[in-house]
Amino acid sequence: MPPSSAPSPPSTASSRSPPDTYLKAAYAGFVPRRGTRELSVRTEDYARFLRLQHRWDEQKLADLAPLLAELAEIRAGSPFFVDAYLLEARMTVRRFFERREAADLDRSFALIDQAHDLAPGDPLPLAVRFEVALNAGRLDQAEAAAEELERLVPGDVRSLHRRAVLAGARGEGSRALELLREVVGRRPAADFLIDLANLELHQGEAAAARAPLEGLLRRIPEHLGGERLLAQVELQFGSPARAAALYTDLLRLASADRALSGGYDRRWFAFPFFDSLRETPAWGDLLAAAAARAKSAPAAR
Numbered sequence: 001m002p003p004s005s006a007p008s009p010p011s012t013a014s015s016r017s018p019p020d021t022y023l024k025a026a027y028a029g030f031v032p033r034r035g036t037r038e039l040s041v042r043t044e045d046y047a048r049f050l051r052l053q054h055r056w057d058e059q060k061l062a063d064l065a066p067l068l069a070e071l072a073e074i075r076a077g078s079p080f081f082v083d084a085y086l087l088e089a090r091m092t093v094r095r096f097f098e099r100r101e102a103a104d105l106d107r108s109f110a111l112i113d114q115a116h117d118l119a120p121g122d123p124l125p126l127a128v129r130f131e132v133a134l135n136a137g138r139l140d141q142a143e144a145a146a147e148e149l150e151r152l153v154p155g156d157v158r159s160l161h162r163r164a165v166l167a168g169a170r171g172e173g174s175r176a177l178e179l180l181r182e183v184v185g186r187r188p189a190a191d192f193l194i195d196l197a198n199l200e201l202h203q204g205e206a207a208a209a210r211a212p213l214e215g216l217l218r219r220i221p222e223h224l225g226g227e228r229l230l231a232q233v234e235l236q237f238g239s240p241a242r243a244a245a246l247y248t249d250l251l252r253l254a255s256a257d258r259a260l261s262g263g264y265d266r267r268w269f270a271f272p273f274f275d276s277l278r279e280t281p282a283w284g285d286l287l288a289a290a291a292a293r294a295k296s297a298p299a300a301r
Helices: 018-026 043-059 065-077 082-099 102-118 123-135 139-152 157-169 173-186 190-202 206-219 224-237 240-253 256-261 266-270 272-277 282-296
Strands: none
Touching: 043 065, 043 082, 065 082, 082 102, 082 123, 102 123, 123 139, 123 157, 139 157, 157 173, 157 190, 173 190, 190 206, 190 224, 206 224, 224 240
16 A cells, blocks of 8 residues: 555454554553554554564664565555554664665655554654654754654653754763763663764763763673673773673574574684784673584575
């Protein structure tokens, strides 16, 4: 179904699926936000959607055409299922960045608009619009989506985070840093801490970048993202021995698939980036771990 066409209402009440009933039971006592649409999707379409979303999240397929075709079928069968529009929008914008065809970007925005029309009180379509517009460099559209989200969900710390991201995209590094530190002060979530450390690192504040990462690892030991970024900080600005220990730990923690997708191949460790590590005692252990991981996952190669 083309994203520009309005969906027709279901002909019978049977389009309201069991997932809607299950969610209501799980969140008994909670009142849906005004303007949001009840989950309205056929059981078979919901099952297909979950399988498809898992493939998208886990496999990162190069050819998106089969997934997009299946999403179009899901939307045709369950035209009020907002999540299907938004997942298709995300896939389509990724294809835009791969092919650089303006029609893909236009289609992505059209799908988001249709999802927003279906559920005007739901913040998710606006959040996806912000993400797509930001990545496409349409900062005015991203700002408009962020402002609408602030009106819809007042006091949400994610609105402050969006303002920080927008400031960074506009080259206002000091303002972005100020806002991100406020975000972390209000909610020290892992993603926010990593964003702050990344920004501090990129602005040459390596010492400051350690603090949020070490705080994250105290709260969530062995957090992969935190260890990976702290290893980078130590390798570039601190202790090569500690960097080697952190990279070794990452290899131990990551599954074979996760390690391969992150580039932890023995050849990766031959890059000049690691020259400063080669004399450290942990280096041999690091290469041994890389070799063991590579041997344990020949199929992933």
